[in-house]
């Protein structure tokens with residue numbers, strides 16, 4: 001076995017998506033930012049294959065060595081800590097940040113991407129021990145006009161870098177990586193990765209004397225690759241990934257439709273999440289989502305499971321918390337439903 005060090009220069013962390021899946025031999029690979037050192041163990045077989053042209057079919061042994069194939073048995077044995085990724089979706093004030101900071105497994109990296117203020121929850125009594133094991137990163141726009149493209153680009157690169165620093169080499173197996181909110185992250189992504197593509201497409205159309213028609217397809221490719229690349233990589237590090245998503249009013253032909261909301265979510269994210277929970281705050285009296293009746297006192301915090309693992313047939317649709325269920329919506333409940341085992345926190 002000959003060990004080679006190969007230098008890769010990545011001009012854009014879009015490359016993360018592709019390279020995350022590229023397992024050359026033994027070392028696991030991630031490329032973000034500007035310069036990465038990638039160590040590749042070439043086996044004798046793959047070297048022989050590399051000397052052949054790509055037009056020649058490799059042997060099965062060569063393909064296994066070169067592309068890191070595993071038997072199903074090997075894969076199960078190698079996966080020491082199966083985890084699941086969760087999307088918490090809901091309007092403001094429905095308990096998404098609270099679920100993460102108060103109940104998700106420690107140690108935790110909590111990335112505040114937008115306008116959350118984790119301080120209030122971290123400062124509560126009862127949080128003295130937990131907060132010692134929570135690392136907070138905050139990315140906010142510096143102006144009231146929102147994110148500039150430069151700030152956005154820097155924050156996207158920084159998030160990938162901090163994820164690598166904290167999670168690589170199994171440093172946080174069994175802990176939590178939380179992104180609050182994924183909606184703001186996606187807004188920034190659209191400004192930095194989609195808008196420039198759209199501007200190019202508009203310019204190209206204008207140059208040809210045509211009108212630009214937004215098709216929604218190709219201009220999203222780059223951003224979608226970054227989203228799935230980053231999230232898939234985080235998931236592969238043995239941590240529980242939790243992303244929150246805000247909800248926005250649904251719009252009809254005559255403006256916003258009263259009482260109807262949809263999650264502000266990247267189209268690839270639902271497929272990457274094993275669990276999706278719709279977080280709700282309802283009136284204790286009339287159970288209305290946004291009750292304004294002056295005589296109706298009290299609110300219940302509920303969570304409704306809208307996606308659950310590979311077979312959610314018995315769980316999806318279930319509502320927890322408040323007066324509806326026996327216990328509140330917290331991580332240990334979801335863990336127990338997902339794994340069938342009681343959640344035993346390591347910290």
Ligand SMILES: [Zn+2]
Nearest residue numbers: 283286291296
């Ligand atoms: Zn009410």
